[in-house]
Amino acid sequence: MDMKRYFLELAYNGSKYHGWQIQNNAVTVQEEIEKALSLLLGIPTGIIGSGRTDTGVHASQQFAHFDAPEIADRNSLLKKLNGILGKSIAIYEIKEVVPDAHARFDAIEREYLYKCRLRKSPFDHEGSWLLFQNPDIDQMNKAAALLLEYEDFECFSKVKTEVNNFRCEIKSAFWEQNGHELFFHITANRFLRGMVRAIVGTLMEVGVGKINPDDFRSIIESKNRRKAKAAAPAQGLYLCRVSYPDRIFK
Template structure:
């Protein structure tokens, strides 16, 4: 046994079968699956800390967690071993040594999400996109998305009864693009509230479909009232797509 060393694991997962990221009683979660795989591999109980939670059904093309390991190991063998133990819906892509105080959640500088919409039935994409048979106005949605950058308090897009100290987030970019028959919503911020991105998407789509005017986005945010915003978009279209950390926390 050697000294305890902290590592960042970069991974991705299909969120469909899981009740979100965080361990819960009587529920199948991503965190539980990874901790179980690590504990099985090293034959000792192990815990991880993720960069943040994803809700039931939400996917991640990039998620990061940290783990403290006191055993010597071969990194390639560990990658193969963990991926062999984990369910097919989770893949570990890399293991990087970091400083002892590096923290997957608190050291993240920014996080990005992508939301996918498609407009015709697809047996290949249905699990990973919101299928809509009404095409929203892209320009209106982008005009409304720009209004997000003028605000910091997003209580109106947060799930109610959530335990947070404040509702302030610094949104750095928010825009829609049309690509290969899909509409993709990109959003980056220093932090996100529970249910925030899906509530934003639902509100923007309402605006794109003419149910609300573009100017209503400003009024909705200022109201701080979740009932004023649109319904949450389906979880299956949402992907945690990127997490950025300071380079100086990495040791290799």
């Protein structure tokens, strides 16, 4: 059977899921999509995502690839997928790609957004971190700028994780305020498990004056997760952009 490779572009609200990756005795985003695809295509169909998100973390743009016989009507499959999947998962597009394209290994850049609120909202309590004091954004941005000077971020990685190295090329990292909302933007070629939430939690300690930017630098240089502060809550974190080279798309 002649198989083609396809990319799914999708988004999800992670509040009801135990992360992206399939687990025993837990509902995950990957599992839900694989079940729907397998049902509609009539063959067992696995997918591989651009990266894993933890329990409660969201994605406004995520990609995954799968192999299947040629799909004659991708728009029809798209509509059926969205009809089967619950309200928390949306499939935006099905794209044919070159046979060796890989959603994880071919990604050249990823961007995360972290949302905070400075006052209670009845509409977004599952999608942001409610703060009870106003942090100093200027100090947080001074500390965030230091991230661009380093490549080893072991201090912000989960302790039990299987990686070859802790090196990441961070290309931008900054806070901005819009009314009663605070947004942290960070872009890199790759991220370690738990890295963004650990960075946000530590930067927030800078914002409330418990540590200063020089302390933040010392934490990075320590390469010790115990030196960094508690991770920010999962519900404020969004994988919001994944970029690929044009060559993989047909």
